[in-house]
Amino acid sequence: QKQPSHTRQLQRVKAHLDFLLLSRFLTRPSALALPSAHMRRSHGRRVLAAIADGAPLYNGGNLKACVGLYLATAKDMLAESHLCNSVCRSDTCAEEAPPPMLPVLTAVQAHASGKFSDADQAWLLRDSFDFLLFNKLVDTSR
Numbered sequence: 001q002k003q004p005s006h007t008r009q010l011q012r013v014k015a016h017l018d019f020l021l022l023s024r025f026l027t028r029p030s031a032l033a034l035p036s037a038h039m040r041r042s043h044g045r046r047v048l049a050a051i052a053d054g055a056p057l058y059n060g061g062n063l064k065a066c067v068g069l070y071l072a073t074a075k076d077m078l079a080e081s082h083l084c085n086s087v088c089r090s091d092t093c094a095e096e097a098p099p100p101m102l103p104v105l106t107a108v109q110a111h112a113s114g115k116f117s118d119a120d121q122a123w124l125l126r127d128s129f130d131f132l133l134f135n136k137l138v139d140t141s142r
Helices: 005-022 037-059 063-080 099-113 118-134
Strands: none
Touching: 037 063, 037 118, 063 099, 063 118, 099 118
C-alpha cells in the first residue's frame, strides 16, 4: 500500500533531522533545541501527558478522541512556539519553525488537509511527539 504524501513528507523531515544529528553536521543535539528552557520543559510535559492520556484512548478504539487530544497538544505547542495560527494551513509556517517543531507542524498540516483516517492522523501526531522525545529535544525531567 502506497503511503499518503504527508506521511512520506513527515518521514523525510524526520530523516533529514536524524541525518543532521547522526552526521554530526550539528555538533550537538542542543543545536536543534527549542529557544528556551521553559519551552523545552513545557513541551516535554505536554508530550508526556498527551501520550499517557491518548494511548489508552487509541487502544480502547476511541480514535477520534485520541486524535483530538494529540492535535490540541500539537497546536498548543505550536502556538507557544509562536509559529502560526491555530490551524497551521500555510506552508509559510515551516519557514518560521525551529527544526524540532517541523515534524509536529507537518502532522498538524496533514490533519488540516482532511485526507487521512483517524488512525493515520493519530500515528502522524504520535510519531512527531516520539521524535521530540527520542532525540531529547524536549525536557522530560521533573
